[in-house]
Amino acid sequence: KQEVTQIPAALSVPEGENLVLNCSFTDSAIYNLQWFRQDPGKGLTSLLLIQSSQREQTSGRLNASLDKSSGRSTLYIAASQPGDSATYLCAVNPLGAGGTSYGKLTFGQGTILTVHP
Amino acid sequence: GAGVSQSPRYKVAKRGQDVALRCDPISGHVSLFWYQQALGQGPEFLTYFQNEAQLDKSGLPSDRFFAERPEGSVSTLKIQRTQQEDSAVYLCASSLFLGLKQPQHFGDGTRLSIL
Numbered sequence: 129k130q131e132v133t134q135i136p137a138a139l140s141v142p143e144g145e146n147l148v149l150n151c152s153f154t155d156s157a158i159y160n161l162q163w164f165r166q167d168p169g170k171g172l173t174s175l176l177l178i179q180s181s182q183r184e185q186t187s188g189r190l191n192a193s194l195d196k197s198s199g200r201s202t203l204y205i206a207a208s209q210p211g212d213s214a215t216y217l218c219a220v221n222p223l224g225a226g227g228t229s230y231g232k233l234t235f236g237q238g239t240i241l242t243v244h245p
Numbered sequence: 246g247a248g249v250s251q252s253p254r255y256k257v258a259k260r261g262q263d264v265a266l267r268c269d270p271i272s273g274h275v276s277l278f279w280y281q282q283a284l285g286q287g288p289e290f291l292t293y294f295q296n297e298a299q300l301d302k303s304g305l306p307s308d309r310f311f312a313e314r315p316e317g318s319v320s321t322l323k324i325q326r327t328q329q330e331d332s333a334v335y336l337c338a339s340s341l342f343l344g345l346k347q348p349q350h351f352g353d354g355t356r357l358s359i360l
Contacts, residue, residue, distance in 0.1 A: 132287070162348060162349070164351075169353070169356075170353050170354075171249070171251075171336055171351035171352050171353040171354050172288070172336070172338075172349075172351040173351070174348035174349065174350070177348050217287055217288075219287075230276065230293060230295070230300070230301075231276060231278065231293075231340055231347075231349060232278070232290050232293060232301060233278075233280075233288075233290065233349065234290070235287030235288050235289070236287050237285070237286055237287050238286075238287055
């Protein structure tokens with residue numbers, strides 16, 4: 129059974145710092161991996177999606193890397209801002225029969241990020 | 246609408262009552278997912294639809310949980326004889342087609358509280 133772990137569980141940093149969030153998964157047979165952001169009382173917003181054949185994806189100040197063989201992904205946030213405060217969730221999309229997938233995601237427990245001015 | 250819409254946003258029910266939660270996916274999205282998110286945890290998969298067909302219901306906790314998507318668009322998650330452990334946020338997500346290279350778009354969820 130796929131298990132996804134996120135470290136740290138919570139992180140508090142001053143504005144302007146660069147930071148790294150970690151995600152590890154036990155089964156390397158994945159189709160892709162997705163990073164989400166969740167604000168209190170809200171649903172999930174997709175930040176970055178990395179296909180299993182890719183090593184990294186970038187969007188603005190966000191960069192996500194994937195090392196499938198070691199079962200790890202990192203989310204790098206540059207020059208953090210108070211508006212980045214949220215819970216960040218990592219989710220893996222398992223590889224199904226025939227090398228396809230339909231998107232049944234397995235999530236980590238999330239990292240609660242607080243960026244203070 | 247532009248995004249996934251869920252209703253109601255909040256639902257309070259007494260133990261033993263039946264509840265129905267609604268999801269309106271993004272128009273044209275083939276895949277629809279239901280997830281359950283307990284407080285302080287990541288979402289957990291409940292069930293998956295491809296159009297009107299329920300292809301995976303392996304995550305439904307018990308036979309008190311039932312989901313349908315009769316016309317391949319709106320979906321309803323029904324919980325019968327609710328228990329306190331059913332209290333959670335229920336999230337609906339849709340994606341364009343089979344999740345292949347497509348991110349899932351989530352609604353804001355329904356927060357269910359069972360008294």
